[in-house]
Amino acid sequence: MANVSAVELVNLHDVPLARLLVLAGQRANNRWNKVLADRFGLTNSGMSVLLALHGRGALTHGELALLCFVKPSTLTGIVDTLEKGGLVERRRDGTDRRAVRLALTVDGAVAAQSLISMIRNPRPLTSVDADPVKAQVIREFLLEAIASMTDTEAAEVPILHGEESS
Numbered sequence: 001m002a003n004v005s006a007v008e009l010v011n012l013h014d015v016p017l018a019r020l021l022v023l024a025g026q027r028a029n030n031r032w033n034k035v036l037a038d039r040f041g042l043t044n045s046g047m048s049v050l051l052a053l054h055g056r057g058a059l060t061h062g063e064l065a066l067l068c069f070v071k072p073s074t075l076t077g078i079v080d081t082l083e084k085g086g087l088v089e090r091r092r093d094g095t096d097r098r099a100v101r102l103a104l105t106v107d108g109a110v111a112a113q114s115l116i117s118m119i120r121n122p123r124p125l126t127s128v129d130a131d132p133v134k135a136q137v138i139r140e141f142l143l144e145a146i147a148s149m150t151d152t153e154a155a156e157v158p159i160l161h162g163e164e165s166s
Contacts, residue, residue: 054112058101
């Protein structure tokens, strides 16, 4: 067996909470990315764009980049892919022909609504969050963790906006 003198192996019950959060996030992200790809042909970034546009009408490239927490240059490739997939369209602004607005197509709106329905699924992820009292504590912890790691309020995260849209 290899020498593990500098690193002591522990089980997950001994890992600090912050590290458990990272590990859980990685596992959830991997599973979520697979669901998005298999069911919708989307990436997480593509989903964020659809949810940010849902219920808002057409947005400028800069507005959408801010809502999705990406640089405008990064957003260009995401929008290109969504446009090729028929989910998003670029529209010339009616008052300023130089300006371009991004909007959901009919198919994009249907996909966004399907995503929202899936996100709102009330089925608990674990036996712990099946308990409403424990679920509330977990929710408060996660919202505070998100807020402490971002420059904006947790309520401004696009996926939360998508959940609140109807």
